[in-house]
Amino acid sequence: MSRASTPGAAPTPTIITIDVEEWFHGHNYLASVPLSMWDSQVLRVEKGTRACLDLLDRHGVKATFFVLGWTAERFPDLVREIARRGHEVGCHSHAHPEVFHLTRDEFRADAERALAALSRAGIERPEGYRAPSFSLTPPVHHYLCELQDLGFRYDCSLFPVRHPRYGQPRSPRTPFRLGPGADGLVVIPMPTWRCAGVNLPFSGGGYLRLLPWPAFVFLREQARRQGVPAIVYLHPWEMDDFRPHAKLSPWQRLRSQGQQDTMPVKLERILAEGGFTTLGEHARRLGAGANLPVRRPVPGVGLA
Numbered sequence: 001m002s003r004a005s006t007p008g009a010a011p012t013p014t015i016i017t018i019d020v021e022e023w024f025h026g027h028n029y030l031a032s033v034p035l036s037m038w039d040s041q042v043l044r045v046e047k048g049t050r051a052c053l054d055l056l057d058r059h060g061v062k063a064t065f066f067v068l069g070w071t072a073e074r075f076p077d078l079v080r081e082i083a084r085r086g087h088e089v090g091c092h093s094h095a096h097p098e099v100f101h102l103t104r105d106e107f108r109a110d111a112e113r114a115l116a117a118l119s120r121a122g123i124e125r126p127e128g129y130r131a132p133s134f135s136l137t138p139p140v141h142h143y144l145c146e147l148q149d150l151g152f153r154y155d156c157s158l159f160p161v162r163h164p165r166y167g168q169p170r171s172p173r174t175p176f177r178l179g180p181g182a183d184g185l186v187v188i189p190m191p192t193w194r195c196a197g198v199n200l201p202f203s204g205g206g207y208l209r210l211l212p213w214p215a216f217v218f219l220r221e222q223a224r225r226q227g228v229p230a231i232v233y234l235h236p237w238e239m240d241d242f243r244p245h246a247k248l249s250p251w252q253r254l255r256s257q258g259q260q261d262t263m264p265v266k267l268e269r270i271l272a273e274g275g276f277t278t279l280g281e282h283a284r285r286l287g288a289g290a291n292l293p294v295r296r297p298v299p300g301v302g303l304a
């Protein structure tokens, strides 16, 4: 039975998102593999992305692929293949910077460069943006205005959890529209379960790999009861058996490589379920509703 996307069907759908980048783009590798060394590394993104595409095809599920401009420049045919196989292509920046280190002009320039690279790969107007490592944190929330100005329709960069680098536990947990206008950018935070005043993550990357399956299912169900859809996120390198020997601290190694072999198994189990949509379809449905709250970014502070 096909379990293809079901736009607009369920208020809490499952949404598969894949950040299309190389293994060394993760910030845990930044110290040992700086940007100047990227082009001399083993490139694995094609293999992991094709593993994702084949698995999605087997289950008839359409997903959202947030592609790095750097990747689109080197593998334009891969980007075309993602689109040809019926998936949504969004933007994941150009060179995977931590946004909170950028000026507003630098952020815009990076996004423009990514859009140009995606355009050369045949993706003219991606609707969605996801910041590298969810690094669009409160001091730079006003950069969301740049995304709207560049023509994006939605953003999925806010992760309202405690985290030593990208944490923003007091940010909104539920979608909103960027004010003050009536047709502003739809902002969709990453899913959490709020329990005893704490927002708990579960839906992707290291969280999904390191959580036992029953714990993931439990957290996802609790979040659903709070009206939060499961926006799963993963990377091509998490579908790959390649294990780089870069210098990492034990904590970095756990975050980057811990239980990596469980990701294909867990993704397969998730895909065997129903109720999928793409993030773009979900954003359109949210945007068409009348009840989306409006929030206004305050430069250097966050969202009012």
Ligand SMILES: [Zn+2]
Pocket (backbone or CB within 6 Å): 019, 021, 025, 092, 096, 131, 132, 133
């Ligand atoms: Zn990334």
